[in-house]
Amino acid sequence: MKKINILDYLYPPRCPVCDRPVLQKESRDGFCITCLEKLPVIKGKRCCKCGRALSNFEKEYCSDCLKFGRTHIYDKGLSLCTYDDTLRDMIYRLxxxxxxxxxxxxxxxxxxxxxxxxxxxxxxxxIAVPLHEKRIRKRGYNQAELLAKSFCNHSGIPLCEHYVERMKDTKPLKSMSRAERQNNLKKAFKIGRNDVKLNVSIVVDDIYTTGSTVDALAEVLKEAGVQTVYFLTVAIGDD
Ligand SMILES: [Zn+2]
Ligand SMILES: [Zn+2]
Incomplete structure (x- = not known):
């Protein structure tokens, strides 16, 4: 039986899509049923590299990966949803x-x-994409780590905490070009102290934009002997 938590009553959990308190009867796993149906979950054919929804089902790769696919250091990615206004607002609130x-x-x-x-x-x-200490202090938490923790709890795949550390408090990547992002992320990550030997890893983040962050992480992971780096995000742009 589910334990009743008094805090659920004082602060009823809110649906990530509409931000209204969810009522048990009409919700599933924290989402209103109707909101869950509206979520732009990727269901059709995906790009073989980054996993975004393909606009042309006859192709294997999205237009971004046709151009830059070979330059990526990560191996392959998966994202839950196509980034749209709903995802933008949801991730902003998160x-x-x-x-x-x-x-x-x-x-x-x-x-x-x-x-x-x-x-x-x-x-x-x-491995959750690490935030710099300064940002964690400001925000109170690292959203990628919270996503990764929940993913691990429900999947049984272990979370590798402190596997990678963030050395640089990089500037927000939002308005930067691909080259500026890569430059900004140089030496941003470093392998932490750990005894775990990983061959196949999953990097978790909230959103995939150009792949610069995942690549910067994949680079240090591969230098440390990790053979395969997958990524998993909540949202990715369209093709
Ligand atoms: Zn809702
Ligand atoms: Zn792609």
């Missing part, structure tokens, strides 16, 4: 609007959707 609870439900959805395939692919450990 990061800056004090709605860290969304990560619980989004992490579960990521696990329900992708854990079986990732386990078949031999995934051994999950």
């Amino acid at each position: 990061k800056y609007g004090n709605r860290s609870e969304y990560a619980l439900w989004l992490g579960k959805l990521l696990a329900d959707t992708f854990a079986p395939a990732l386990k078949r692919a031999g995934a051994e450990g999950v």
